[in-house]
Every structure is written in structure tokens, then in C-alpha cells.
Amino acid sequence: MSGQLPLMPAIKKLMDEVLSGPSLGEELEGPLAEERKLVASAKKLGLFAAGAATQKYMQSIQDQQEIMGAIADMTIETYAMESAVLRAQKIVERQGESAAALPIAMTRVYLSQAMEKIEAAAKKVIAAVADGDMLRTQLAILRRLAKHEPFNVIELRQQIAQKVIERGKYTLA
């Protein structure tokens, strides 16, 4: 990656986008559309938090370890979420949606956990870099970016547990 990733232009583009008010958003279609939207939201949340933080600290952001840590955590969760979704998509493509029930369930559980972490990290950053009206505005944006209908993780976990207990080990079928 060696410093060649065009992060700053991407952050600027996102900040312009979110500050200009709610958009209709691109509607994703096809299998795992909700899940893919969540991944897209996660990426936006990461860029948003990074953008807000760099606006305040500029280059010295590197010295703000807690903020860098929160952004790193968001990055990690984003990569993990996307990897899980892409794999589930591939399994759906090759085996059909019903054969992919378990990977889809596992993906949804992971996405739920990850979004919670990402939202918490983003709030932590925003609260540290903004106050007053700016804070309220940014929190509103954060809420908009993070908004999603929760999966029934209790049911999903029971579904997963049932299968792995039956098989006696980790399984995807």
C-alpha cells in the first residue's frame, strides 16, 4: 500500500456527500443486498470518522493513539465484514441460497457484531473531535450512516448451533 492509497480524496468526497444531506442512496439488488449495504455503510463510517479526526488534528493525528486505534478497529472490522459477505455471495452463486443457509447466517451474526463495534468506535472518535453544534451534526450523520434493521441474531445463532452440534464440529452445511 505504501502511502499510495488515495484516502484523502475519498474522505473529502464522502464528507461532501454526507454534509449535503440525506441522499436516496444506491439501492443494491440481488442476494445478500442488505449485507452488502452494511459493508458499504461500514466503509463510509470509517472514512467519516477518519475525516472528522483529520480535520481537527491534521498531520498530528498520528500522535492521537486512541483515535488511531479506533480507526484501526473500524478498518479491521470492515475487512472482516466484507470478507464474510463476499464468501457467502460466492457460496450462494455456486450452490444456491438454501444450500448457503449456514454461511449466510454466520455472515449476518458477524455483521451485527461488527456494526456495533464500528458504531461505538465512530462515536468515540466523533465525541473526541467535535463539540456543540458540530458534534450534534456529526452524530446525526453517524446515525444516518449506521442505520439498519437488526438481524434476529438469537434465532441465527440457534440455527448455527443446531448444525454444529449435530455434526459435532465446525460445518457450513
Add this chain to the structure above:
Amino acid sequence: MVTAAIPKTKISGGSFLLEQRSPDEVFTPEDFTEQHQLIGQTTEEFAVNEIVPNIEKMEHKDFSVTRELLKKAGELGLSSVEIPEAYGGLEMDKVTAAVIADHIAKYAGFATTWGGHTGIGTLPIVYFGTEEQKKKYLPRLAAGEIVGAYALSEASSGSDALNCRARAQLSPDGKHYILNGEKMWITNAGFADLFTVFAKVDGEKFTAFLVEKTFSGFSIGAEEHKLGIRGSSTCPIILNDCKVPVENLLGEIGKGHIIAFNILNVGRFKLGAMCVGGARVALENSIGYAKQRKAFGKVIADFGLVREKLANMAVGVYTGESLVYRTVGMMDVALAEVDKSSANAMQETRKAIVEYAVECSIIKVWGSEMVDYVVDETVQIYGGYGFVEEYPA
């Protein structure tokens, strides 16, 4: 099982933050070739039949058993997939290396030993060695006849590795570098034969050396009594006017940092894979126990919260597999583009690997935290038995 093509799209490191990917661009376990599956099977059998029965002995630091197992792993080809064929290796892709790491990791003590030997203990020579150094050491490392180790950290320098105190000075006759200093936390040190040691030439130039344990002035300190991975050896090493022949300089004087950071980068992905393998084993053990342990008239596998734990563990394994194999798949695509016959093949190879430093770091830290959670839940599920030596946790 394999009908679809292996993903071939070259992807920039870190680009997941800004770009969308499609499923056919990423490698997943569903893309394993027959060869990947075969080597996974071989590793699995080796781990179940040879490693697991010897866990008790290794936990009590019977390193003769460990060395024997390293040799056996070498004979099966499990320790040479990242070594070029010209030097006795199998020269296979990183996915294969990850598959082996995944399946061999049924016991963290041995996994650490094997990972230390095949990764940081061997790869400095693969990626930075001269022709003579490669010929001299790689075939024996590949076979597990000699064991490798990596000596970078010191008592007062861990994360800030470049701040090390070990010194190296050219002897008056120009035939040796004389090394002085101490290194700490060296995996495999108790029984390793060859060490990649970092020291500052003339107190300034951070440089790497290949040090054999038989060189004069080299000694190994006492075994650390660790809280975990107790089956692996961790000792300090002491360099007291240690004479290292000039032919054993690795890379260039003053450029040791390139070796240090590249090797750590490339070692990371295997750690991620080993965490996934370890988690899978822990889950299997937990399920087995939960299905037979009874409480309040039923097996504990019937309780909602126990099932929730098992499900979370499974989710950890699934997501870990997705992360790890996606990452090594990307590395393989980039590495396949390197023209091995060109003069700067080594440089291009290193560039291809460092490209994914972010992703490799992610899978290392994510994997560690995931397996930490899984093992903790395993202890919970086993109850009191989870806290004693004789039981799997």
C-alpha cells in the same frame, strides 16, 4: 469440487477501504484446488496422529519430541512450501502455506515452533540470502534437519526494534564480524541450530547475520517459564565476542531493517491461519464436551446460552477462514506476476508481499483476538475442567 477458476484479479493493498469487490475476485476456501485439499489432508493426519498424542510431553518441554516432529513434518514436505525447488523446497503458493498452518495448529506449542521455524526462521534466507547461503542452509531447513530461529528483540527493544543494543564489528583481519549483546524472547532458541540475528555494525548500521549455534561466543540462556505456548521454547541468546564469518552477513550492512520488517510482514499471515485452525479445534472439543456433560437433567448443549457460545465460535472460524484465505489469495496473484528469472525477482517478490502489509496485520490481530475469545469460551463451557491441564482448554 473445483469447477470455478481461481481468482486472478490483481488487487492493491488496502484498497478494500475504497473499492468494491465482487466474489469472483477474492479467494475463498471454496476455491481450494485438489492439491490444496490433499496437502490439507496430509497436514491434518500428521497433526492428529503425531502432534496431538505428544501434547503432554511437549507441554513438559520434552524438546526431543518437538525436534523429531519437526523432522517428520519436514519429511512430509510441510516445512518447505515457501522454499524454492532449487534449494530443496516445494515452492508452492501462499494459500498452501496457509492451509498447512491452519491444519497443523491443533496444539499452539507446536504450531508456534513450526511457525517460527518455517516463517521467521527460514524466510530471511529465502528472500535475502546469497546463492551460497541458500544452498548451505535451505535444504536442511526444509527437511527439518536443522531448526531456524529469529533474534531481533532485546530486553529493552521490542516494538522499537531499531533501537537494539547488540553490536557488530569487523575483525582486524576482515574475516569475521564480532557480535556482542543479548537477544530476548527467541522462539525455538532452546534447540535451534541457525539464528538470524540483528546487530548494529559499528554501533550504528542495523544489519542481519546468520549465526550458527556452534560459532564461538554464542550461548543460549535459560528457558522462560511462560504462561502459555509452554510447549514451545523461548530463551534469551547471548553473544559474547561471537565470531560470525563475513560470508554469513545477510543482505547489506545498514539495511537490516528491510529484512526485519519484510519478514515480520510475511510471517503474519501464517499466524492468522494458525489462529483459525486452533479455534476450529477448540470448537470441536467444546461441542464434544457440551454434548455429554449434564446439568439440571439435560446435556449443556441444550441450553440457549451454551449454544450461543458455540455459534459465536463457529462464526469466528467462518469469518477467520474468509479473511485469511482472501488475503493469501491476493498475495498469490501478485506473486504469480513476478518474473522469477529476472535479475530483480527478489525485490519484486518483496514488493508484492509488502503490498499487503495492512491485510496481513489485520488477519494477525483479528485472528489472535478471535481465538482468544474462542478459547475463553471453551474454558467456560468446560467449567472447572476448563482450568486444569489434563483437559483440552
